[in-house]
Amino acid sequence: MDYEIFELGDVTLQSGVMLPSAFLAYKTYGRLNEKKDNAIVYPTAFGDTHVQNEWLIGNGMALDPREYFIIVPNLLGNGLSSSPTNTPPPFDRANFPQVTIYDNVQFQYRLVTEKFGIQKIALVVGWSMGGIQAFQWGASYPDMVERIAPFAGVAKTWPQTFLVLDGMKASLMAAARFDSRKLNQLTSADMRAVGRVYAGWGLSQAFYREELYRDLGYSSLADFVAGVWENSFMKMDPHNVLAMLWTGQHADISADPAYNRDFDKALGSIKALACIMPGSTDLFCTADDNEYEAKLIPNAVFNPIKSIWGHFAGRGINSADNKFIVDNLKRLLTLSTNG
Missing domain, CATH: 3.40.50.1820 (Alpha/Beta hydrolase fold, catalytic domain)
Structure with a gap:
C-alpha cells in the first residue's frame, strides 16, 4: 500500500x-x-x-x-x-x-x-x-x-456539464433496466458503455479529426476507443462510479x-x-x-x-x-x- x-x-x-x-x-x-x-x-x-x-x-x-x-x-x-x-x-x-x-x-x-x-x-x-x-x-x-x-x-x-455526467449515469441505469433495486447486480462489464459515452466528451473534435490517437500507438478510432476509454472505465467499479457521478453532478x-x-x-x-x-x-x-x-x-x-x-x-x-x-x-x- x-x-x-x-x-x-x-x-x-x-x-x-x-x-x-x-x-x-x-x-x-x-x-x-x-x-x-x-x-x-x-x-x-x-x-x-x-x-x-x-x-x-x-x-x-x-x-x-x-x-x-x-x-x-x-x-x-x-x-x-x-x-x-x-x-x-x-x-x-x-x-x-x-x-x-x-x-x-x-x-x-x-x-x-x-x-x-x-x-x-x-x-x-x-x-x-x-x-x-x-x-x-x-x-x-x-x-x-x-x-x-x-x-x-x-x-x-x-447545466450542460450535468447532462454529460447524466449520460454516463444513464448507461449504467439502462444496464439495470432503470430499476434502482437492480443496481447491486452491476458489474465492471457494464462500464464499457460508460467509456463509450465519455469518449466523445473527453477530447475535442479536432483531436479526433486529426487522428492524434495514432501518436498514442492506436491504429484506428475503434482501437483507441476500446484500448483507452473502454479499458480505463472497465477498471472502475460501477458503484464507485455512480457515487462519484452524484458528487460531480451536484458540485x-x-x-x-x-x-x-x-x-x-x-x-x-x-x-x-x-x-x-x-x-x-x-x-x-x-x-x-x-x-x-x-x-x-x-x-x-x-x-x-x-x-x-x-x-x-x-x-x-x-x-x-x-x-x-x-x-x-x-x-x-x-x-x-x-x-
Whole structure:
C-alpha cells in the first residue's frame, strides 16, 4: 500500500446522513517545514487516485518535493477513501450515501489541520473534479488558502456539464433496466458503455479529426476507443462510479452553508491568488464557464490552455500542455500574498 489512511470516525455528511467509520486515503510528498507554510493540497479527480496526480510532482516540477509538502487526498468514492466498495453494510455498494464536494473538502481540512497542524496552505491545485475542490477550498477557507489553480475544472457543475455526467449515469441505469433495486447486480462489464459515452466528451473534435490517437500507438478510432476509454472505465467499479457521478453532478461551491447557493458571492469571497486554466477546447468544463467564474474572483488570472486535447489537456499526457501548466504553477508560486 503506497498511501496512508486518516480515520475520520463517524461523520455527518452535508445530507444529514451519518457515515460510520469514514476515512480518507492520502499520500504525501516532501517534508513540512518548521513554519508549516509550504503545504500544497492536490485533490484527485473523478475516477483517479493519487497515482494519476504524480505527473505534476517531482524534482524540477511545479510541485517540487524538495521545496513543498504536497498532500494528495483521494476523493470519497474513488475506491481508496471511503467508497461503496470498501464500506460495510448497510452503506455498501448502491447504498452508499450521497457525498458532496463540500464534504470532501471538510474532511481534507480535518486531515490538514488535525494530522499536520497546518494553518496556511500555499496552494490548492487540481484537474477536473480536483479543480472543483480547489475552488471549494478557496471559498470555504478564504483566510487559509493563499493560492488556487484549478485546471479543466469549474466552480460548479453547469447545466450542460450535468447532462454529460447524466449520460454516463444513464448507461449504467439502462444496464439495470432503470430499476434502482437492480443496481447491486452491476458489474465492471457494464462500464464499457460508460467509456463509450465519455469518449466523445473527453477530447475535442479536432483531436479526433486529426487522428492524434495514432501518436498514442492506436491504429484506428475503434482501437483507441476500446484500448483507452473502454479499458480505463472497465477498471472502475460501477458503484464507485455512480457515487462519484452524484458528487460531480451536484458540485457547487456555493452549496457551502456560508453562501446558501449565492454562486457569485461564493466566487467573490475567494481571497486566494487564482490561476484558472481551462482547456481551450474542453467540451464540458468549458473555457466560457471558467471565464465567467474568473471575472468574479478578485485576484484571478484567466489563462486557457490552448490545446486540441479538450478536457484532457489537463491530464498530464501531452507535453506542450504539461509545460504550460507547470510554467503557470511555478509563476503563481513565486507571487507573494498578503497572508
